[in-house]
Amino acid sequence: MMKKALLIILFGCIANLLPAQTPLEISGTVKEAGTGEPLIGVTVLVVGTDSGTTTDIDGKFSLTVPQNTTLRISYIGFTAKEILVTEQTTLDVYLEQESMVMDELVVVGYSVQKKRDVLGAISKVEDKDLTKTPVASAQQALQGRVAGVNVATQTGAPGSPIAVRIRGVGSINASNEPLYIVDGIPQEGALNNISPNEIENITVLKDASSAAIYGSRASNGVILITTKSGRTGEARISYNAQLGYQFHGRLTPMANTEQYIELYNQAATADNAASIVKRQLIQGDWVQDFPDVNHLEEIFRIAPIHSHELSFSGGNERTQYLISGTLFKQDGIIKGTDYNRYSMRSNVSSDVKDWLKVSLNVSGGFSNNRLVSSSGDGYAGEGGSVVRYALFRNPAIPVYDENEKFVDLPSEYYGNSVYNSFFGDGYSPEGLCVNTDRTRKIKSLLVSGSVLLTLPANFFVKATAGNDYNDTEMRGFNKTWGTANRINSTNSLDVSTVKQNTWTVNTTLNHSITIRDSHNITSLLGGEAIRNTGSGLYATESEFTNADPNFVYLGLGTTKKNNNQTEWSSSLLSFFANVNYNYKQKYYLSGIVRRDGSSRFSQGNRWGTFYSVSGGWNMEEEEFMKQADNIDKLKIRVGYGAIGNQNIPLYSYLDRFTPNYYYVYGGNSYDGFAQSLLGNEDLKWETSSQFNAGLDMEFFGNTFGITLDYYYKTTKDMLLPASLPPSSGLAGPPYLNSTGNVLNTGVDLEIFYRRQFNDGGFNISLNAGYLYNQVRDLEFPYYGGRVDTGVYATKTESGYPIGSFFLYEMAGIFQNEMEVLTSAYQGKNIKPGDVKYVDQDGNNIIDANDRVYAGSSIPMVTTGLNISGDYKGFDISLFFQGAFGQKIFSQVNYDIEGFYRGFNVTQRYYNEHWTGEGTSNTQPRASWVAKANNVRASTRFLEDGSYFRLKNIQLGYTIPNTKKWHIDNIRLYLSGTNLFTITNYSGLDPEMTVSTNSAAEGDIANGIDWGTYPVARSVTIGLNLTF
Secondary structure, three states, X not given: OHHHHHHHHHHHHHHHHOOOOOOEEEEEEEEEOOOOOEOOOOEEXXXXXXXXXXXXXXXXXXXXXXXXXXXXXXXXXXXXXXXXXXXXXXXXXXXXXXXXXXXXXXXXXXXXXXXXXXXXXXXXXXXHHHXXXXXXXXXHHHOOOOOOEEEEEOOOOOOOOEEEEEXXXXXXXXXXXXXXXXXXXXXXXXXXXXXXXXXXXXXXXXXXXXXXXXXXXXXXXXXXXXXXXXXXXXXXXXXXXXXXXXXXXXXXXXXOHXXXXXXXXXXXXXXXXXXXXXXXXXXXXXXXXOOOOOHHHHOEOOEEEEEEEEEEEEEOOOEEEEEEEEEEEEEOOEOOOEEEEEEEEEEEEEEEEOOEEEEEEEEEEEEEEEEOOOOOEOOOOOOEOHHHHHHHOOOOXXXXXXXXXXXXXXXXXXXXXXXXXXXXXXXXXHHHHHHEEEEEEEEEEEEEEEEEEEEOOOEEEEEEEEEEEEEEEEEEEEOOEOHHHOEOOOOEEEEEEEEEEEEEEEEEEEEEEXXXXXXXXXXXXXXXXXXXXXXXXXXXXEOOOOOOHHHOOOOOOOEEEEEEEEEEEEEEEEXXXXXXXXXXXXXXXXXXXXXXXXXXXXXXXXXXXXXXXXXXXXXXXXXXHOOOOOEEEEEEEEEEEEEEEOOOOOOOOOOEEEEEEEEEEXXXXXXXXXXXXXXXXXXXXEEEEEEEEEEEEEEOOOOEXXXXXXXXXXXXXXXXXXXXXXXXXXXXXXXXXXXXXXXXXXXXXXXXXXXXXXXXXXEEEEEEEEEEEEEEEOXXXXXXXXXXXXXXEEEEOOOOOOXXXXXXXXXXXXXXXXXXXXXXXXXXXXXOOOEEEOOXXXXXXXXXXXXXXXXXXXXXXXXXEEEEEEEOXXXXXXXXXXXXXXXXXXXXXXXXXXXXXXXXXXXXXXXXEOOOOOOOOOEOOOOOOOHHHHOOOEHHHXXXXXXXXXXXXXXXXXXXXXXXXXXXXXXXXXXXXXXXXXXXXXXXXXOOOOOHHHOOXXXXXXXXXOOOOOOOEEEEEEEEEEO
16 A cells, blocks of 8 residues: 555656646648648648548637647649647648649549649639629629630520520530539539539530540530538538628610600601501590609619528548538519529548548538420410510500509500500500519439449549439419500410439549650550430310419310320430640640440440540649749640530431321221421431630749630531421421531630739739631521511621521611612611611512621630639628620610500610701601501621620628637628620620520520510628538
8 A cells, every 4th residue: 555655646747747728729720831821721630539620711720729739731733741739829830832834633534633634625713713693593604704614694584594505505405504513423404403502613615635534425515513521621611601791783865755745746747648547646535644663664663682602511531421411592583473492411531441432422402493484485485575565565555454453455545546556555564573483493312322432552442323303393384464464364384394304424443554654655455335315294274263273273264175194215425535644744635535325326326436636735843944933834636526415406317207187087086196297317417526725834933924825626427307398288398407517616725824922912813715606518508597487687607606686777767758769778768767778689689688797796806804812801792704806786776766556665776767858877767657668687786795894803801710700701892783784785684595485495595685684783781601
């Protein structure tokens, strides 16, 4: 007992002599050596433990550690550092790049590469750029961010489809949309279903040398989406929110009531002089106390928008996880429209063994989109655009009657049918906003998992499997309303449900080897199988006796029940290989080959081979460049490849037969089938061949850089519907491989300049793309873009861009009778004040042969300019985006500047219309009779659609010293979107693609404005919060 007591006393004395190991609260900043730029997301880990953290947006971190602890500080592309912490509490850490050129990892086909080793035309967009703009989809956020990529909305309505075109339009009739790959799995419309907050980065593969690995689906480029995942370190909770309001921009100035009546009486007086049937003038007893309503303003509103994202992430050196949820709610700036989306994501990855890594991604979402018709005149069956009806609506018609009900026909309000002639018989746009009952609901689920197996001798196998499920339900109830129930006089319900399911499995064997420290070879061999299935259920019922929403369901309609169901499937089987070689990271050579077999073609034509070869030279590695201290990167890239397009309707190689055709035989009628579509068993792949030459340069410590690419892309064996004579019957034409081809050639330019100082820094980046599109050869022309009954505004033929406008050329206004008599014959009853056209063929007659090429809806130049900076916690960014050289045909001006029925006209027409010799050479006289001549598909309605807009401006402040509140980071910001636009276009918005009228025609009918829902402006406040 005495010995034990002595030992206890002895150890106690020794312990009192040792210094106390009290924990240290340390903080620090991690920056890039050379530039001093803060590094975001750097891992700071206590060696030998799972304790750690990551740096915030300013490169700062804080951590509680014991004394005499070693910290390991690591970041991709930089050399890791280990620092022994003794008594210091503040650390300033500078990480060196692993090489002179930053070895940032870039996602490419089925693998990743160091940026310095990339040979193709590839652009990368980080999450911080995607999340600045409050938009529903990452497609919209991608607009203006990448040179050579044109992004435009079909309309500004919430949830509206987005069109993405990479390096032009290569196909006349097949789809020109790029291929979307999410975490290694192809997904239909991926960017519409993924929140920008869920994305880590987007990589765009623009040329054949980078996209050929995806073979038959890569003709239009490839967009690779990498979603966020967990990181090693302490658990983090992040909350991001945006709240704000949207409002409309410039509206087309319309004539007021007094001006309209003046014009009406002018037109009636002129037309009555030569007509037996006389129009009443708005005068005398017909004049009442007319209101003066701007119906265009009436349909708009100030609309709220808000989004919220909450995520939990973390992990240790072996396992990382992330769970996130996003809520996005947007009310449209036009009444009766909104878009809501809810999504969840989970991601987990784990190094189960040193030689085995597994990962699982699950993301799902639900969206609910309330719609009103936002473009077109109803030709496609959705009803005319509410904007179109608002432009038509006469200012003398009030919105409501004395009972607060919508006024429909003016005769209903004023008590005499003559007022329908005075003020028009169009629908109430305000009533359309309220009474349109149309919704689109989308459920989506994407599940993917991968296994990475590391083998001896630098071999590894990666297997990825995934399932993309999409369920879209459209529901529209056509309610009966209006004067004497004239609108939808028989109510009806249309419901459709379309379900699609795509399974994807791919496996790759990868190998890398270095021979004699100089010859670096990486190779990839793989296979992929894709199976797509789908089904559609379509139902229509009419005459619901009770229009209460609780009683409007299928089964409760009393008549005209029509139901049908469809199913489809397709498969794609592929084998591919890629070999990359470089000598001392100086000289590069790469080759890709892929063999695809598709069920979209007949048995003998299902397989196609696609390939690319490319080379590069890192000149800065040469001895003769070593003295050039200010040149950090000088790389030349060249590539050529052939890639395919299989995007045609399924079963196009087969004849189609449709039921419910009636035949008369022996005096009796029999129900049977008839051929409805002709097939073509000789169909094969559409192929695009592309040459690309690029130059990458960076100077002055990588602070200034230029990337320049030239490309020359031709598309041959184009998949087109044949042009058949009427004598061939009523069956639809078959698809064929055209002997013609389409050229897209241009230049992509990206420039950046960035500097970092002790208290702040700035970054300026500019991208621009120039595009020349031309149909080089084509068997027969394709007409598109209906603008009136039997009248089309575009023609696609050899020698001109796809979807070119072919129009009469307006020469001005006839000023007197002598000018009419001495000019080419335009028809009967042409008078002074009518539109004069150019006689292109000189035969002294204005006819269809005088229509000429007048421009294209394809922008020649697209650009984006981003300017950002920060100083002592404050940050500011400005993002400008523009498109130049495209034309817009304003079909709505056919009517609001063409004098149509009793509809209103623009203020421009009122100010400029011809009233006598010398008064105008731009707008014709007021007349209904003259409409046949004055309203032709002519350059009178063609306008320059170029624009340059401030896409986003943001001012933020990061609150310092938040650790005392147990908060890692708090940032507040104020943001504005689309706050101003510079354009000469007279319509509501120059940004548009194809109207609902011509959606089935695609790019051959772009750029026709029927009165399009405009893009909203918005002001929001935001919060970024991290624990």
